[in-house]
Each structure stands twice: as C-alpha cells, then as structure tokens.
Amino acid sequence: MESMNLMSLRASSTAPRSIAGFSFQQSLNPIPKNSAFFRLIPHTHMRNQSFLGQVSFPTVKSQQFEVKDGSETTIPEGEALKAKEWEVGMFHNEVAATQGIKIRRRPPTGPPQHYVGPFEFRLQNEGNTPRNILEEIVWNKDVEVSRMKERKSLGVLNSLLDKVQPARDFIGALKEANTRTGFPGLIAEVKKASPSRGVLRENFDPVQIAKAYEKGGAACLSVLTDEKYFQGSFENLEAIRSSGVQCPLLCKEFVIDAWQIYYARVKGADAILLIAAILPDLDIKYMTKICKMLGLTALVEVHDEKEMDRVLGIEGIELIGINNRDLGTFKVEIANTKKLLEGERGQRIRDKGIMVVGESGLFTPADIAYVQEAGVKAVLVGESIVKQDDPSAGIAQLFGKDISL
Ligand SMILES: O=P(O)(O)OC[C@@H](O)[C@@H](O)c1c[nH]c2ccccc12
DSSP states (O other), X not given: OOOOXXXXXXXXXXXXXXXXXXXXXXXXXXXXTTSOEEEEEETXXXXXXXXXOEEEOOOOSSOEEEEEXXXXXXXXXXXXXXXXXXXXXXXXXXXXXXTTXXXXXXXXXXXXXXXXXXXXXXXXXOTTSOSSHHHHHHHHHHHHHHHHHHHSOHHHXXXXXXXXXXXXXXXXXXHHHHHHHSSOEEEEEEOOEETTTEESOSSOOHHHHHHHXXXXXXXXXXXXXXXXXXXXXXXHHHHHHTXXXXXXXXXXXXXXXXXXXXXXXXXXXXXEEEETTTXXXXXXXXXXXXXXXXXXXXXXXXXXXXXXXXXXXXXXXOEEEEESBOTTTOOBXXXXXXXXXXXXXXXXXXXXXXXXXXXXXXXXXXXXXXXXXXXXXXXXXXXXXXXXXXXXXXXHHHHTSOOOO
C-alpha cells in the first residue's frame, strides 16, 4: 500500500471530492451516506487502480481541511464550481472534459513500453497512449511525482518550509520594471532545451545565465525544472536561489499535484506555473489558495479563449500568462496574445486588475512592441535570449535598448 500523508487532512462526508492532488470518493460500500468513510485515491491512480484501503476520518461538523499546521480553510458550500465534482462517479478526466480540457491523466495501465510511430498515426481514442506531447509530459510527470512523494512526504516538506528563505514579490518586481523601463517587465527563462526546439544552448551554466539575465535588466527569472523534456532541474533552481541573484524565481513545472507546489517552495521558488490546459477549475482554485498560503505567486497559463474564460471565472487570480505556443502541437503565433486581450474579455481582465504576461515566440523589438500594444505588462522569453553567447546583450537586442539602467 502506497504511503500517504493523512496527518494534515481532515474531511467530513460533505468534503470536496478533489483537493490538493487527492480525490475523495464516497464509499460505494453499504455505508450510510452521511458517515465519514471515504476511499482516498490519488489523482495519479484513477479508476480501476489499487484502492489504497478504506480510510476513515473522524467526523467533523463543518467542511474543512488543513493543509498546513495552524492554517485552516473552511470551504463555503453551494458553489457551482464544486458541485460537478461532488457527483458520485465523477473522476478527473470526466470533470476535465466537461471544462473542455483535452489532456487526460495517465490511465492505470500506463502507456505501452514501446511506441509505434509518431503521434499523428496513433488512434485518437487509444486509451493508453498519450495523444500529444503535452499529454505525454503529464503522464510522465504523474509517475515522477508519485516516486518523489514516496521519498519526501508532504509532512516532511511542511516541516522544511520554515527553514527556507521567504518568497519574494514576483508581481511587484514586474511592476517595478515596467514603470522603470516603460517596457513590459521581463521574465527571462533559464532554458536548456525543449521538445520543440531541441537543445538551445550547449554550454549551459544556469547560475552564469541567471546572473547575466539579472545584469541585463530582467525583472524576474523562470527556471525550468522538468528534466526529461526540458533538461532542467530543481538543482538549477536551488543553485540560482543560493547564488545571490535577487530576481524572484518562477518554478517552470508541469504541476498536476499540490505536493509539487510545496516542493517548489522548499527548493526556493517565489512563483509557480499552473497550466489551465492540464488543470480543472477546482484544482486551479485550490492550488492558487495553497500558493497564497505559502507566499508563492501563481502564474496561471492559458492558450485560448476557452481557457482564459475559465480562469477569469476563478477568484483570486492575479497573474495570467498567455502562451503563444500551443503545447500540444508546438505551433507559435504571437497574435494569440492580442486575440485573447481584445474586446470585452480584455476589459474584464483590466477591471479585475489582473497582470498579463505574453509568453513564447518573442524575438525582436517589434514582437515586444506588438504584445505591449495588445496590453501585456510583462513578457516571458526563453529561446531568443538564452541562445546568445552573452544573454545580457541578448536582452538589449530583444528590446532594442539597454533596459538595465
Ligand atoms: O523559448 P520561448 O519561445 O521564448 O518561450 C519561453 C516560455 O514561454 C516557454 O518556455 C513556455 C511557456 N509556457 C510553458 C510551459 C511549459 C514549458 C515551457 C513553457
């Protein structure tokens, strides 16, 4: 039986079905409806897979859960957002599909060991083969996170939180840079490789690149931590954090489980990416709350109108990234940023005071001017600056001006 940290979770019979990377399923055994028996199933092991034994919780009067010692959140009843997930028999993929999310979680049987040909040739409805690269990344992440959790439980991470340097103000740094330079604040990405572009920089020293970015006028840095597809690592994040670099750091991960948010904070992150294409609304909602509790900024990434509208319906979001790259197909179109900021939708974003980051495919001063004109106050740039021998000079080239002054 897989070990799980239950210490900090309390639930009543009316507790949410999905929270912080775990799913609760009301027992199908003949137990009275209002009793406090649940089966606790991690998101990573959906239907058909090992029930981890029946876990009983002490009955509590109100719906409440504790994520961290001492701080308790009470979840108000009757929210439409939650209601769907309460229905008996709803599982992650079903809930996600109702929200237009095409990326499915890894099935219990996992993908076959050997792939036969490129994605295009795989059958659309082949249940146990990832349908595109993003789905493949998510399925791998699922296995990876399960293993990491076994090594470091949530309880252990929790106990380490007090020992890490406090999180720095990510949005504040972007605003400050925007005011100072008149350009969108720059989040410069420490990126060695990507599945779409291959290796971007052979001679890759993350700390040296981070320092060059800071010197060149970056407001914040983004550090890729995915190893398998982006050749990043949490060691890079930690090394940059302890190198004396002052820019707040975004942990660039594929977050599918709240455990990863704690892990990122313990490793020194000031902000973390939450990708709407892989997270249902309720996950985004609770993960945003967890980020706030830990002092982390959540950068919620969207790629199309549907995702933007979903995210705008969730309370408490302060920073939205518009990715110009479709993570499923790799197609990059910077007009995407403009499209998502037009009309009523753009007005809604401004009314809510949400800061928008233009992400991916930005190479020239004209590109920067284009997304700035569209309404972004920050940009996230990797390839065009990481490829330059001197990433500092790369920043000046990107903006057409030295923004370090
Ligand atoms: O290298 P580019 O095209 O400048 O893009 C940077 C960044 O936007 C991109 O790396 C990115 C945006 N969202 C992501 C999600 C996962 C991995 C990577 C990304």
